[in-house]
Amino acid sequence: MLEVPRNIVKPSRYAGNEPNAVRNRRDKTDVRFALCYPDIYDIGMSYYGFFLLYEIANRLDGVWCERCFAPWQDMEEHLRRSGQPLFTLESRTPLSQMDLVGFSLSYELNITNVLNMLSLSGIPIRADRREGRHPIIICGGPLTLNPKPFDTFFDLVVIGEGEEVLENILQRYRALKGLPRDHIIQELAGLEGVYAPLTGPDKAVKRLYIEDLDGSYHALRPPIPVVGSVHNRLNIEISRGCGNGCRFCMAGYGYRPYRERSVGRLTDIIDRALDITGYEELSFLSLSAGDYSSLGELIEYVKRAHPTTSISLPSLKIGSISEEEIRMLGEGARGGFTFAVEAASHDLRKRLNKDIDVETLLRQLPLLRACGWRNLKLYLMVGFPWETEEDLRSVRQITDPCLKAGIEVNLSVSPFTPKPHTPFERLGVEDEAVLRSKIDVIKKSLPNKRVKVKIRDIETSLVEALIARGDHRLHPLFEHLHEKGVRLEAWSEKFSIAPYREWFHKNDLGFGEFLSARSENTSLPWKFIDTGIDHTFLRMEMERAERGELTIDCHRGCAACGLACRAAPDVCQGSVSGPANLSAATRGGPSGDGYETYTLRYAKFGDARYIGHLDAMSLLVRALKAAGMRLKMHGRYHPKPRMALSPALPVGIESTCELLEVEAEPIQDPHDMLRRITRSLPGGMRALELRPISMRGMNLTFQYILVGGEFRPEGADLWRNNRDKRAFYLWSGANVKELWVTGSFERIIKVDNRRIDGIRTRNQRDVQRNEDRIS
Ligand code: SF4
Structure with missing residues (x-):
């Protein structure tokens, strides 16, 4: 379970428990690959290309691909203070223990984050300082169309569209694993579209692109963000x-x-x-x-x-x-x-x-x-x-x-x-x-x-x-920025041009060296x-x-750009084959009648305790739809289901009795539906009970189990004492958040009184199972 100080903002960013995250491949794995996005979770989790590579890598035999994002400043300070290295989300393995670490580069101001992530992992930032025990550091993405300003920080650079070459890199690495690191790098640098900055390139590097897009893989199961990401769709x-x-x-x-x-x-x-x-x-x-x-x-x-x-x-x-x-x-x-x-x-x-x-x-x-x-x-x-x-x-x-x-x-x-x-x-x-x-x-x-x-x-x-x-002259600029602690520059409050100006001044250079026009005789x-x-x-x-002349576009003709592409101008013209294959999740839609009100009781425990109220709400709606529940939608322009939730649970506190009320078409088998909803929820969230009544009809009362801690608040009864190792108290009150932020308790779990009173219903066997897991 992820343990972070209570001052960390949005701790769910670091939990890795999203629906569709690939979490358990340790036993079947020969190659451990960390796919990194050098900005925070909320940004990186919006990128289609990132998920595409994640899925492609995890479909390969013997490969486990995990994600890692730049930590926000509070988390970085915590990692540095506690001496912990930066870790992957899925298994919380330090990046330094991976076989390969790949960075997806799409924005110039993210390079400083790459260096910060490497140093937070204990990996030397320059490729020439790395040794046999270090993972191979790779970069790809749109920025590598001019990789010279930063290529010294990578062992391998991939140019162009990465899906096919990533498969090749991972499979070749699997075959070569155990050989000296330098040897493997040279072998991988022999792949088309790849070069090793330490030794090359000694010839032009070809940009890679997928010729048959229609036949290429499309991501189907992206991990669903547990913190509102920039584009959550x-x-x-x-x-x-x-x-x-x-x-x-x-x-x-x-x-x-x-x-x-x-x-x-x-x-x-x-x-x-x-x-x-x-x-x-x-x-x-x-x-x-x-x-x-x-x-x-x-x-x-x-x-x-x-x-x-x-x-x-x-x-x-x-x-x-x-x-x-x-x-x-x-x-x-x-x-x-x-x-x-x-x-x-x-x-x-x-x-x-x-x-x-x-x-x-x-x-x-x-x-x-x-x-x-x-x-x-x-x-x-x-x-x-x-x-x-x-x-x-x-x-x-x-x-x-x-x-x-x-x-x-x-x-x-x-x-x-x-x-x-x-x-x-x-x-x-x-x-x-x-x-x-x-x-x-x-x-x-x-x-x-x-x-x-x-x-x-x-x-x-x-x-x-x-x-x-820029060009190779910027390598020391990035080292200077790293030493100055520059990072998270894509965030306007963190950006300053001052350290750049300082380096240029110190080295007697001007921005004009890089920004001014270049004559036809200058090599680019x-x-x-x-x-x-x-x-x-x-x-x-x-x-x-x-x-001021126009050139014909590739949709209407060919301007002979040199690519001699096969796709244009006769681009793929497919059509829908056969009758529409309506999905179970969304078939039907709002008919206006025949809907019932349902209340779902669900649990949030373990890493899911860091998921905020609004994010939990979006995740639940998606899980209901993915499980096949046909929700009644309201609203003319942006149809949405109408929902009611029990009051917001403070971040960090666990619960087995959160409620969500929705309107949906009648459900034939609520137990099967519960299983399917749980399958679509993040790790630590679980559907426990689904009843065709309104939330008020659930009539739940609850208390809190306070785990550990010496401080015993007023009104708390000792409930269990685990052989003097850990005390469990039962407590009711409105100011649970204050108790949590005091830091006196290891865990606080909100529980249904029916369970505490020992009353069992059929559904409460699920409660028992889950509370056993929690305790
Ligand atoms: S070769 Fe292809 S990309 Fe180039 S101008 Fe012609 S149609 Fe466009």
Whole structure:
């Protein structure tokens, strides 16, 4: 059981007891692999790619993959103070005892967290300081398209999409285990898309990508967060890559070509994953969901087969979603629409090859309003070399019609960073003062308060650009930052540019060394990465930008980027095969009659005692749905079940008598249903009793068992004394939280009085079993 001090915020982050977490493979395991996300749990648990690799690794014979996230500052201080190393969530094994440790890198400001996590595990941060006893440290993810600024901290770097190569790495390691560490690293560095920074690369490293996305594995059973994560919903990856060719976009170039999953495959994935997880919201993952060739068909299927499930589309190209699709999404859509406008004026957008149809959006505004949408999110960038004041002011051409249609606008403005592997890779970052003045022009041109403008912090953007465009000269910068205790920089309250400026000043360097424009004669640090895209093509695209010319996108033709891809322009066009395979969890939906009120009594014990009240509520609803309970949904726009819960149980206190009341279609076999609900709950949460009555009808009274401790509160009766080793008291009162924070008791367990009084009912045999487990 996880034991942490009571001042730790959200201790569930460290418990590893999520539904679908793979916790018991120790006996069958030859290879122990820690998959790490270098930010805190709440962020890392939102990433589809992270879960995809987790599932793929755990499907392999002899491999056990566990998760590890950066601890929040309070937990780090606790680990350092108590001399404990950072551990994996599932088995609480120190990272230093793993065979392989892999970091998924998707954000520049997370590199400092990698170093902190390594040092917290007792693993030297530099690859050249590691010895035979240390695990092999690997990195992959979008950031490795320019790995030079940080590659010295890794034994192996993976470039591109990681699912196939991860399988190869783990299987090869299993075959080689026992051989000298250096030998294994060299063997693994021989795999395509992989290199070992200590000895190479001695030739270009090819970026990996999956050619047959439709045939590739899709995650079905992601561990469900026990602490509200940033995006807590079921991610369905409908397509990968982007064919639009926006000249500033590293994702667009770094994930080419555009590939789709067929509708038939996706409907099967959706049915199975909803059954397993019970999620009430789907997010269709794509770099541009509106480009998916069968979006209408897919939305229509979800609305028909899972009528109570809402859909969100993370990012849309303006004009890419049809009126029919908006209507279908209509009331079931979540989160509104987010459009990446990028540049305010049409002329500037042509230079960026951002060919969007603003007129279509403006025509669709009344429909969006009629479908219940009251606001739009728009993304804009500033700092392009051709930008004029007139361009910046023309943002009103989009915001004014929105306001006139009764739709508010949230405008997010970020500085432009010229990214590696794009046609703009040799441009410079705009000067800080100029960026500020350009942002001022935008702000002043939008006096209406119904346009909320959010500006990306410029200093943060400059540091991101520095790392994105950096090279090996930044290795000592990261060591300096690590020594200064820099970490968790993605959190604005933790970020400061001061330690960066300090290092640059000490080394007589300026940010300009990395941020300024680079001539055609300068060698680029990311040149050794072979993305498959022709350098001549990038140069020609830059020239077209200078002339303000558009290039055809991969959906309508081929611009001959050099990839010679097989997917485009004839992308996968699957369709739903046979009758809709309705899932047990969500079939039916709110018919309006035939529902009954049920009350579930459940237990929270062990590590689950750290799960907060609201998180427990979401987990319970998902478990009920995954178990096949058909809940009555309420609400027109975002349908939700109506629930009542017993008063919030303070975090840290265990209980066998928490209650949840819901309305659901009649249940034939409550005992079987209890078993299925428990199977879908986190470790330490258990469904104990399900009765067709309201919560008030349960008529529970309860007391607390106080375990151990010398302090005996007023009114507490000694209940049991375990041969003088441990005292158990029975106590009733309202201020249990105060008792808990005094720290006088090892455990406090809320129990049903019926059990204490010795009254047994059929269901209370479950209580007995669970209380035995607890005590
Ligand atoms: S080869 Fe043609 S279709 Fe394929 S990614 Fe390049 S431009 Fe697009």
